[in-house]
Amino acid sequence: MSKAQATRSDILTRAMELIYKQGFQSTSIDDILATTQVTKGAFYYHFKNKEEMGIALIEEAMHTEIWPGIQSSLSSSSNFRDNIYKMMDKLLFKHPFMTVEHGCPAVNLIQEMAPLNEAFRLALKKSLNKWERAIEAEIIRGQETGQLARSHDAKQIALHIITLYHGVRNMGKLLGKPYYVSFLSEFRQYLDSLN
Amino acid sequence: MSKAQATRSDILTRAMELIYKQGFQSTSIDDILATTQVTKGAFYYHFKNKEEMGIALIEEAMHTEIWPGIQSSLSSSSNFRDNIYKMMDKLLFKHPFMTVEHGCPAVNLIQEMAPLNEAFRLALKKSLNKWERAIEAEIIRGQETGQLARSHDAKQIALHIITLYHGVRNMGKLLGKPYYVSFLSEFRQYLDSLN
DNA sequence: ACATAAACATACCAATTAGTATGTCGCAAA
DNA sequence: TTTGCGACATACTAATTGGTATGTTTATGT
Numbered sequence: 483m484s485k486a487q488a489t490r491s492d493i494l495t496r497a498m499e500l501i502y503k504q505g506f507q508s509t510s511i512d513d514i515l516a517t518t519q520v521t522k523g524a525f526y527y528h529f530k531n532k533e534e535m536g537i538a539l540i541e542e543a544m545h546t547e548i549w550p551g552i553q554s555s556l557s558s559s560s561n562f563r564d565n566i567y568k569m570m571d572k573l574l575f576k577h578p579f580m581t582v583e584h585g586c587p588a589v590n591l592i593q594e595m596a597p598l599n600e601a602f603r604l605a606l607k608k609s610l611n612k613w614e615r616a617i618e619a620e621i622i623r624g625q626e627t628g629q630l631a632r633s634h635d636a637k638q639i640a641l642h643i644i645t646l647y648h649g650v651r652n653m654g655k656l657l658g659k660p661y662y663v664s665f666l667s668e669f670r671q672y673l674d675s676l677n
Numbered sequence: 678m679s680k681a682q683a684t685r686s687d688i689l690t691r692a693m694e695l696i697y698k699q700g701f702q703s704t705s706i707d708d709i710l711a712t713t714q715v716t717k718g719a720f721y722y723h724f725k726n727k728e729e730m731g732i733a734l735i736e737e738a739m740h741t742e743i744w745p746g747i748q749s750s751l752s753s754s755s756n757f758r759d760n761i762y763k764m765m766d767k768l769l770f771k772h773p774f775m776t777v778e779h780g781c782p783a784v785n786l787i788q789e790m791a792p793l794n795e796a797f798r799l800a801l802k803k804s805l806n807k808w809e810r811a812i813e814a815e816i817i818r819g820q821e822t823g824q825l826a827r828s829h830d831a832k833q834i835a836l837h838i839i840t841l842y843h844g845v846r847n848m849g850k851l852l853g854k855p856y857y858v859s860f861l862s863e864f865r866q867y868l869d870s871l872n
Numbered sequence: 873a874c875a876t877a878a879a880c881a882t883a884c885c886a887a888t889t890a891g892t893a894t895g896t897c898g899c900a901a902a
Numbered sequence: 903t904t905t906g907c908g909a910c911a912t913a914c915t916a917a918t919t920g921g922t923a924t925g926t927t928t929a930t931g932t
Contacts, residue, residue, distance in 0.1 A: 485929090486878075486879060486880090489879080489880085503792070505700070507700065507702065507703040510918075510920080511919085511920065511921085512918075512919075512920090521881050522881080522882080522920095523879085523880050523925095524879070524880050524881080526920095526922080527878085527880060531920075531921075532921090583791075584792045589847060590788060592847055592851055593780070593788045593789070593847055594700060594788070594789065596778070596850035597698070597779050597780070597850055598699070603851065607852075638859065638863065641859075642860075644848065645845055646840065646844055647844070648843065648847040648848055649839075649841055649842070649844030649845075650840055650844075652787055652788055652844075652847065653840050655788065655792055655798075656787055656798065656802045656805055657836075661836070664833065664836075668833060680909080681908075681909060705889060705890080706890065707888075716911050716912075717891085717912085718895095718912075719909070719910050721891075722908085722910060726891075727890065727891090
């Protein structure tokens, strides 16, 4: 990685941390610069403006931070229920920087920015779509291997699972980690109820 | 209502509209004043600072805006499933100022402010708790009238329903109104699956 | 070694922010 | 009628904001 690429990466990494905790609008560029070796000149060399940096954050940081954990869970065993459960468990409990109090950066950004900025909305939707199709594929795999009746709508279930994830990430901010635990057991029941 | 009370109410009403659409942190006091007849002196006469106004917003506006619709749905018929379904339908489709793109003000505030401000978190938790107990009571009513097995944990179901609401409000920002429709039909299925 | 552009660094700016200081005006009680 | 306070109104400030203008350094191909 060249020095310039490292600088760009530093900006995105630090921006991710701050935006995750404070939100996009409330994270100032000076905030990001203050805790990096990066100067304002460097920032505006790499990004046209704050918005473009936010889009880059979604497209790059999001895909490299969150996506790998999802992919490593899905298709890891032959039992599709176990895989989806493991994906949820990993997302909620095993992720290196996500905490219960601050939730999930993607969920937070959707909440904050989707109504305000169409470019954000589209980038976030694209990201969500990728996840949705991965879950959908896992469900279809379950149907093809006889674990789940073909009468189920795979896409609808996938969206339902993502909806649950969004919900629990938000509720966790009020109820704390214990709610994650009881949610997970209910989630297991939900998966088993699909027959 | 006295003139002073009307002024205070004007502030909270306009603040609610703006915070709902832009978030708490990104709504400035000048924003609120600009579209009201209220001046800065009046604002700071009624509220110590911006934070205290936010807390008042949660405790008052929230309870008077959202709560009535919930209460009128619950206990309206003898079928607890119909009542809970109606509550969800009313919240998603019938509310005077909530839109799909901006979601629900309570959900938004939890997302944004719960991790940043303990006073907000507690006020929001209290508000959520009220809702949770109302749903729980409806479920218990269902159990006592033989519509639902007593083996179910009413509180867990109530929290699950609220989690779903949070999730769908967030997902709606990406997927639009059609998702509300398909969610509602899935929600009906969920309620019927409780036996 | 040298030209040239990429990759920064510094200083600045106008607008916006939450909050304050200090005044004014009307009305109720004495 | 006067006094006093509730309910504002106006003008201001220091800090912060996103963004720009204009430099300087550093790498890189020739």
